[in-house]
Amino acid sequence: MNKEGGLSHKLHGLDHLRAFAILFVFLYHYGRLFPHPGWVNNISEFGWTGVDLFFVLSGYLIASQLFLKIARQNKISLKEFFTKRFFRIIPIYLVVVAVYFLFPFTHEREALAPLWKYLTFTQNIGLDVQSNGTFSHAWSLCIEEQFYLLFPLILILLIRFKILHKGFWLLIIMFLAGFVIRTYCYKNLVEVAGQDIDWINWSKWIYYPTWSRLDGLLVGVTIAALLQFKANFSKKILQHENMLLITGLLIFAVTYFVCSDAESFTASVFGFPLVDIGYGFIVLAALSPGSFLYRRKSFITAKIAALSYGIYLIHKIVIHVTQNQLAKFKVEDKSNSMFLICVVIVFITSLLLNEIIEKPFLKLRSKILLRKKNIQ
Numbered sequence: 237m238n239k240e241g242g243l244s245h246k247l248h249g250l251d252h253l254r255a256f257a258i259l260f261v262f263l264y265h266y267g268r269l270f271p272h273p274g275w276v277n278n279i280s281e282f283g284w285t286g287v288d289l290f291f292v293l294s295g296y297l298i299a300s301q302l303f304l305k306i307a308r309q310n311k312i313s314l315k316e317f318f319t320k321r322f323f324r325i326i327p328i329y330l331v332v333v334a335v336y337f338l339f340p341f342t343h344e345r346e347a348l349a350p351l352w353k354y355l356t357f358t359q360n361i362g363l364d365v366q367s368n369g370t371f372s373h374a375w376s377l378c379i380e381e382q383f384y385l386l387f388p389l390i391l392i393l394l395i396r397f398k399i400l401h402k403g404f405w406l407l408i409i410m411f412l413a414g415f416v417i418r419t420y421c422y423k424n425l426v427e428v429a430g431q432d433i434d435w436i437n438w439s440k441w442i443y444y445p446t447w448s449r450l451d452g453l454l455v456g457v458t459i460a461a462l463l464q465f466k467a468n469f470s471k472k473i474l475q476h477e478n479m480l481l482i483t484g485l486l487i488f489a490v491t492y493f494v495c496s497d498a499e500s501f502t503a504s505v506f507g508f509p510l511v512d513i514g515y516g517f518i519v520l521a522a523l524s525p526g527s528f529l530y531r532r533k534s535f536i537t538a539k540i541a542a543l544s545y546g547i548y549l550i551h552k553i554v555i556h557v558t559q560n561q562l563a564k565f566k567v568e569d570k571s572n573s574m575f576l577i578c579v580v581i582v583f584i585t586s587l588l589l590n591e592i593i594e595k596p597f598l599k600l601r602s603k604i605l606l607r608k609k610n611i612q
Contacts, residue, residue, distance in 0.1 A: 248529070248530055248538075249521075249522025249523060249524075249530040250522055251537050251538045252534065253293060253518065253519065254289075254537075254540075254541035255536075255537035255540035255544065256286070257289040258290075258540060258544040259540070260280070260282075260283040261283055261286035261287060261373075262547065262579075263276055263283050264282075264283025264284055265373070265551065266575070267283070269552065270344075270555050270569075271559065271574075272570060273570055273571065273572050282495075285488075285491075288508065288512050288515055289515045290380075290548075291379070291380070291451075291452025292453075292455050292512055292515045292516055292519055293519065294453060294456060295383070295459075295460070296456035296457070296459045296519060297456070298384065298387065298456075299456060302317070302387070303460055303465065304464065306464075312388055312391060315608075316608070318384075322601075323597045324597075324598065324601070325381070327594070328593045328597075331589070332549045332550055336371050336553070337351060342556065342557060343370040344553065344555070346367055346370060347367065347369075347370060348370045349363065354371070359371075359374050360374075360376075360379060360444045360445060360446065361378075361445055361446070362440060362445075363375055363439070365436065365439060376449075377548075379446050379450075379453075382446055383450075383453050394406075404458075404461065407457060410450065411450075411451060411455075414454075415505055417447050418448050418504055418505045421441040421445075421447075422504050422505065426504070435499060438499045442504045448508070449508060452512040452515070455512045455513060455515070455516040459516060459519060459523075474523060474525065475524070475526070476524075477524030477526045478527075480517050480520045480521040481517070481527065484514045484516070487510060487517065488514040491507060494507050495507040495511075542590065543583070543590055546585075546586035546589045546594065547583070550582065550589065558574075558578050558581050562574060
């Protein structure tokens with residue numbers, strides 16, 4: 237859910253997609269967790285896939301930075317990489333965690349998971365949303381953080397043993413392993429003979445854990461690898477921006493029907509990778525110079541994209557508190573007015589957090605990295 241410098245010539249299209257992703261997730265959570273106007277569910281039913289789009293984008297952006305260093309024959313600096321990630325992700329995240337633990341009235345659902353799970357980014361492992369439903373959306377950030385920790389280490393090992401050229405095979409093996417793992421989890425941990433599928437157990441073993449949700453990140457890494465190391469092949473692909481977009485939308489449409497029963501075996505095993513592959517084609521379209529997504533710059537989507545991380549972290553708190561407070565003034569909780577007010581307050585809150593926390597820490601990060609570069 238983050239963007240970095242150095243790829244600005246490609247980011248207009250990705251900003252559009254990031255803005256779409258956060259709006260899709262926002263509508264999904266608004267429709268599932270809070271009183272809402274009837275029309276919200278009509279357009280947000282598939283909104284859970286917005287997280288998958290974030291995974292694809294994150295995999296692409298992070299891998300692109302590291303692959304670019306490799307292509308220029310520069311060493312991957314773990315200190316530089318983790319410094320970038322720390323100052324981009326941790327400050328505002330810790331603020332939100334502190335708000336949740338210090339002010340119980342902000343809890344939108346049941347109790348929080350133990351604090352150590354948030355601090356170690358392991359909250360998604362064994363997550364029981366029936367007991368620990370508050371701030372449950374941190375699960376996706378946990379997966380990304382685990383990815384950020386392991387991915388550069390794997391690359392360094394591949395380079396050290398001079399087998400980087402076999403990295404595509406590793407991506408394929410990991411992608412296929414996801415099918416095997418989800419099949420095993422479904423058949424042995426979710427599907428109980430003579431009983432209906434329990435949604436809580438299904439989400440614990442299929443929806444939230446890292447081992448079931450790496451597909452999107454792997455798709456993003458694959459896109460970055462193709463564009464960086466298979467330049468001639470990727471150049472030919474990017475010339476067909478309309479076909480890429482249509483293919484992605486068609487796969488997305490097929491997935492909608494595949495996942496109509498989200499807890500079915502077919503949806504559980506094949507739904508996530510289909511969604512991620514579909515989004516992968518759409519990301520490729522957004523990276524194609526001939527695409528309207530690539531060429532059209534929008535201040536609105538750029539601003540929403542810039543605020544997307546903050547919006548993702550705080551939107552449940554803001555909606556919950558806003559609806560509770562406005563109920564005292566007899567504002568109908570399912571009204572369009574309530575929805576509009578919540579949207580505005582979420583945007584204003586994320587904007588304030590961006591100015592007060594995110595930007596200052598990013599400036600500090602730049603100073604630290606520049607000082608380190610000057611010393612070298």
